[in-house]
Each structure stands twice: as C-alpha cells, then as structure tokens.
Amino acid sequence: MNTTTTTTTITAEQPYHHLTPKNHPPPEAPIYSQKTLLRLLNTKCTTSLQHLKQTHALILRTGHFQDHYVSGSLANSYANPDFETLDFSVRVFDQVRNPNVFVWNSLVRGFLDNNQPLNALSFYSTKMVGSRSKPNKYTYPPLLKACAVLGAVEEGVQVHAHVVKYGLSGGRHVRSAGVHMYVSFGRVLDARNVLVGGPEPDAVCWNAMIDGYFKGGNVEEAKRVFENMKEKNIGTWNAMVSGFASCGMIEEAVESFNRMPEKNDLSWSAIIDGYNRGGYYKESLAIFKEMQREKLKPSKFVLSSVLAACANLGALDQGRWIHRYIESESVPQGAILGTSLINMYAQCGLIDLAREFFDNMKQKEVFTWNAMIGGLAVNGRAEDAIQLFFQMQQEKMKPDDITFAAILNACAHGGLVDKGLDFLRSMKEDYGVEPKVEHYGCVVDLLGRVGLLKEAEEVINSMPIEPNAAVWGALLGACGKHGNVELGERVGKILLELEPRNSGRYALLSNIYAKAGRWEDVENLRKLMKERGVKTITGKSAIDVDGTVHEFKMGDGSHPQMQARIKLSIDIAENFLFLNRLKLNTSAIRKFTISIDRQQESL
Numbered sequence: 001m002n003t004t005t006t007t008t009t010i011t012a013e014q015p016y017h018h019l020t021p022k023n024h025p026p027p028e029a030p031i032y033s034q035k036t037l038l039r040l041l042n043t044k045c046t047t048s049l050q051h052l053k054q055t056h057a058l059i060l061r062t063g064h065f066q067d068h069y070v071s072g073s074l075a076n077s078y079a080n081p082d083f084e085t086l087d088f089s090v091r092v093f094d095q096v097r098n099p100n101v102f103v104w105n106s107l108v109r110g111f112l113d114n115n116q117p118l119n120a121l122s123f124y125s126t127k128m129v130g131s132r133s134k135p136n137k138y139t140y141p142p143l144l145k146a147c148a149v150l151g152a153v154e155e156g157v158q159v160h161a162h163v164v165k166y167g168l169s170g171g172r173h174v175r176s177a178g179v180h181m182y183v184s185f186g187r188v189l190d191a192r193n194v195l196v197g198g199p200e201p202d203a204v205c206w207n208a209m210i211d212g213y214f215k216g217g218n219v220e221e222a223k224r225v226f227e228n229m230k231e232k233n234i235g236t237w238n239a240m241v242s243g244f245a246s247c248g249m250i251e252e253a254v255e256s257f258n259r260m261p262e263k264n265d266l267s268w269s270a271i272i273d274g275y276n277r278g279g280y281y282k283e284s285l286a287i288f289k290e291m292q293r294e295k296l297k298p299s300k301f302v303l304s305s306v307l308a309a310c311a312n313l314g315a316l317d318q319g320r321w322i323h324r325y326i327e328s329e330s331v332p333q334g335a336i337l338g339t340s341l342i343n344m345y346a347q348c349g350l351i352d353l354a355r356e357f358f359d360n361m362k363q364k365e366v367f368t369w370n371a372m373i374g375g376l377a378v379n380g381r382a383e384d385a386i387q388l389f390f391q392m393q394q395e396k397m398k399p400d401d402i403t404f405a406a407i408l409n410a411c412a413h414g415g416l417v418d419k420g421l422d423f424l425r426s427m428k429e430d431y432g433v434e435p436k437v438e439h440y441g442c443v444v445d446l447l448g449r450v451g452l453l454k455e456a457e458e459v460i461n462s463m464p465i466e467p468n469a470a471v472w473g474a475l476l477g478a479c480g481k482h483g484n485v486e487l488g489e490r491v492g493k494i495l496l497e498l499e500p501r502n503s504g505r506y507a508l509l510s511n512i513y514a515k516a517g518r519w520e521d522v523e524n525l526r527k528l529m530k531e532r533g534v535k536t537i538t539g540k541s542a543i544d545v546d547g548t549v550h551e552f553k554m555g556d557g558s559h560p561q562m563q564a565r566i567k568l569s570i571d572i573a574e575n576f577l578f579l580n581r582l583k584l585n586t587s588a589i590r591k592f593t594i595s596i597d598r599q600q601e602s603l
Contacts (some may be wrong), residue, residue, distance in 0.1 A: 104128050269301045281309040
C-alpha cells in the first residue's frame with residue numbers, strides 16, 4: 001500500500017530477556033498450560049504491571065513464548081496505555097518467529113490504543129502488507145479508526161480498498177469502522193454506501209450513520225434513521241443524546257436522555273458533555289450528583305467532563321472533591337483525566353498546583369502540554385508558557401495547531417508583540433503547522449491589546465483565509481478599549497452583517513458610541529436591535545461556596561440571599577463614596593449614586 005505519511009522508528013532495541021541464552025539448559029517442561037497463561041494475561045495482568053512481568057518471566061521459563069496466542073496476548077497486555085510499556089510490546093513482537101495474524105493485530109491495536117495512529121498505519125503498510133500473514137476481520141477496524149483520527153483521507157480509501165480486496169467488507173465491526181471513518185471525513189454518501197453494501201446493517205452501523213448525519217448538520221435525516229430503526233440499543237440512544245447536544249439542541253438531548261429505557265456510563269457522559277457544550281455547567285454538576293444518588297460509579301470520561309464543568313464555573317471545592325475521589329477509588333489517571341485536573345486547577349487560579357501536578361504526571365500527550373501552556377497564559381505567566389513550549393520540544397513532543405493557539409494567547413496576555421509575531425511566522429516555516437483563523441485572531445488580539453490597531457487591521461487584510469466574526473470581534477474590542485471610534489464603527493458594521501443576531505456585537509459598538517457622546521447612534525442601534533428581534537443576553541456569574549455553586553443573573557432577584565447581598569453591596573458602595581468623595585470626579589459619583597438608588601429600589 002502506498003502511503004504519504006511519515007513515521008517514527010518503531011524497531012525495538014534488544015529485549016531485556018534472551019529467549020535462548022547461550023550455555024543455558026533448555027526451558028523447563030511446560031507445567032503451565034496455554035489456557036492457564038492466557039487466563040493470567042487476561043485477568044490479573046490487565047491491572048498490575050508487576051503481575052504482567054512475572055507472567056512474562058513464567059512464559060519464557062516454561063517455553064510458551066513461541067505460542068502465537070500466548071505471545072500475542074503478552075504483546076497486547078504490554079500495550080495497555082495505563083502501563084506506558086508499548087516499547088515492551090514491540091520487543092515481544094520482534095522476538096516472535098513467523099508471527100501469525102493474531103500477533104500482528106495485537107501490535108496494530110496497541111499503537112492505536114497508545115495514541116499512535118500514524119505508527120499503526122506505518123506498521124501495517126511497511127511490515128504487515130509484505131508479510132506472509134493474511135489480514136482478517138480484526139485487522140482493519142483499528143486501521144480505519146487510525147485514518148479517521150489522522151484525517152488521512154487518501155490512506156483511508158486505500159485501507160478500505162484492502163478490506164474489499166480480502167472480502168472482509170461484510171463484517172459488522174469492519175462496516176461500522178468504515179462508516180465512522182467516512183463520516184469523520186464528511187463523506188456521508190460514502191458512509192451510506194458502506195452501510196448498504198452488504199447484509200442487513202445492525203444497530204452499531206446505524207448508530208454510526210446517525211452520528212454522521214448529526215456531524216453534517218442533517219438533524220432531520222438522523223431523526224428519520226432513528227425512528228425507522230427496528231431495534232434500538234443503548235448506543236442508539238447515546239448517539240441521539242450526543243448528536244442533539246453537538247447541534248446545540250440541549251432540550252432535545254435532555255428529552256432523549258429522559259426517554260432512555262436504560263442508561264450506561266456513556267449515557268451520563270453524553271448528557272454532561274451536552275450541558276457543557278451549551279454552557280450549562282451548573283446543570284452538568286446537578287446531573288453528576290444525580291448519578292451519585294443512583295450509586296453509579298463514574299468512569300474517567302464522566303469525571304473528565306465534570307472537571308471541565310468545575311473549571312468553567314470556578315467550582316474549586318467540587319473539583320478538589322473529584323480529585324480526592326479519583327485517588328481514593330484508584331481511578332487510573334491517564335493523560336485525559338490528568339489533563340482535566342490540570343485545566344481545572346489552572347482555571348480556578350491555582351496555577352502552581354496545576355504545574356506541580358503536570359510535572360508529576362507520567363503520561364503526557366500533546367493535549368496535556370497544551371492545557372498547561374494555556375493555563376499559564378490565562379494566569380498571566382506568559383514567559384513560563386513560552387519556556388514550557390520549548391521544554392515540550394526538548395522532550396520530543398511535537399506542537400500542534402492548538403499548542404500555537406495557546407502560546408499566541410500567552411503572548412497576547414503578556415503583551416509580547418515581537419515574540420507573538422515570531423511564533424506566527426515560525427508555525428509554518430519551522431514546524432509545518434498551517435496557521436488557522438484562530439491563530440490570526442490571537443495575533444489581532446495581541447496587537448489590539450497594546451493599541452496597535454492599524455497593524456491589527458493590516459493582519460486581517462493580509463490573511464490568506466477569510467476572517468471570521470471572532471477575528472473582527474477581537475479588533476472591535478480593542479477599538480472600544482482604546483477609543484478608536486472611526487475604526488470601531490467600520491469594524492462594527494462588518495460584524496453586524498456577519499452576526500446580525502449577536503447582541504454582544506451591538507453592545508460593543510454601542511459602548512464605543514456612548515464613550516464618544518454619540519447618543520443618537522446609540523439610540524439607532526437600539527432601534528436596529530428591536531427591528532431584528534435581537535434580545536440582550538442576560539449576564540450571569542457563579543461562585544463556589546462550601547461546595548455549593550451559587551449562580552446570579554442580572555436583574556434576577558430570585559436567589560434566597562439576594563436581599564442580603566444587595567444590602568451589603570449598598571453598604572460597601574456608600575462607604576467607598578464616603579472615603580473617596582474628594583478623589584472622585586462628578587461623573588463617577590453620579591454613577592455610584594444611580595447604582596445605589598437602583599439597588600435600593602430592588603431591595
């Protein structure tokens with residue numbers, strides 16, 4: 001198979017065990033049967049690296065190593081991502097004489113499980129294809145998934161051609177993986193052809209198709225497939241919950257969740273993720289508490305989603321409780337869960353604790369480094385973020401587009417203009433990462449923060465891709481900050497064309513007019529909002545007090561302690577006025593007085 005992807009070296013060093021050492025007596029007679037060793041590998045060895053190494057020694061001592069099913073299972077056990085021993089898996093494979101397809105499949109799957117999809121493809125194309133082992137129905141699902149993860153369309157089509165060539169396209173798992181792959185490429189028609197090109201599809205295949213329609217924004221077709229399915233399993237309902245949530249249809253997602261005849265861990269994870277996507281973080285925590293009341297044990301994926309909600313709410317007490325739960329229940333802290341903890345502590349302002357946790361992590365992926373760099377950025381530690389960026393490369397971790405978004409954001413927060421521009425330039429030249437619209441948005445924000453508005457506009461005008469509303473919004477915010485009415489008006493009009501129903505854009509432009517005393521333009525904007533049916537989004541904030549999240553919305557007096565809160569704010573404001581009256585100008589005093597009067601009316 002021809003492939004254009006590059007690969008890292010996957011040939012192992014000499015193993016730490018010699019299978020047939022010189023001047024050594026033959027292995028002991030096998031006192032452990034194949035069945036016993038396989039049972040050990042599939043039970044105790046799945047959770048204990050010590051047991052796995054002891055079983056490995058036992059396999060060598062009893063002469064079972066060249067049994068393909070034993071050695072394949074051994075390679076598979078070492079490929080457990082929680083053990084971080086994939087290199088041992090490669091060593092085992094290299095010592096097997098004439099490995100059969102089971103052994104080959106163990107390593108293909110191992111690369112994918114350890115987040116090395118490129119090595120999985122390279123291993124297949126450069127080694128397995130030229131071997132004497134004929135692939136089977138278990139070979140291709142991980143390879144198709146690897147292509148989907150990499151977005152490798154050309155390679156994916158070639159792998160699928162091999163599936164057809166070997167007559168394996170009718171297998172349930174192969175078809176499902178093929179549908180998922182084409183869906184991830186946005187090629188829904190090809191996915192549909194895979195689905196109907198064989199026996200009656202099962203629920204797994206239809207579930208993949210539902211997922212594809214949702215990802216393509218074709219909600220009605222997804223609903224049609226769901227309604228026409230004769231047999232719906234938990235995966236079908238989960239696909240509907242996740243699909244509605246991904247399309248911003250949270251009410252429909254909740255309705256589907258409530259209608260489910262039974263739920264599993266993925267169901268709870270899907271609805272929590274759905275609430276997170278919609279910004280309903282308090283509701284995410286409420287769902288998690290409901291899960292606890294039902295005595296359900298959350299997986300690392302559910303815990304990761306709940307930690308994301310804690311991070312966005314600043315719910316430090318609840319985030320710490322989840323951390324204690326993870327440790328007390330011995331939940332494996334792989335890269336995903338560890339990254340979620342880093343993000344939670346960083347977003348809650350405990351950046352030093354986040355860094356300490358990061359430094360102690362054994363398994364780090366690119367997204368782990370990205371989270372730490374991003375956390376340093378939002379906490380005003382730009383230089384530390386840049387230092388970590390270079391440390392990342394020293395540890396042979398290649399930065400991706402998200403890494404550069406984080407480092408450019410760090411430069412923006414730190415006012416490091418020259419360094420930010422250097423990073424934008426070096427993305428493609430030195431790292432082969434094509435700048436996306438969000439990277440240009442970060443640079444516009446960087447220049448705008450320090451008042452270089454003309455230069456920021458020049459960056460937008462020179463972009464090789466079409467600037468979106470976020471990029472123009474960064475420039476409009478900078479115009480408001482620095483009082484550039486002329487540019488702000490021009491940018492504001494562009495934004496109102498791009499996002500005519502975004503109330504935030506009207507508010508920014510209105511503030512620019514108000515600061516310039518252009519009250520007629522302010523009134524005209526209000527009339528335009530009314531004509532277009534644009535409603536102002538109510539501002540809200542949340543605070544975590546003793547493990548309880550209190551949420552406040554502007555103009556909402558329903559909180560049980562609202563009156564006490566208003567009275568306290570009035571007392572603070574009046575004391576502030578009394579102590580600072582001589583230092584404040586007339587305009588400031590008037591603003592405070594109006595604020596007090598309004599709050600007294602509410603009280």
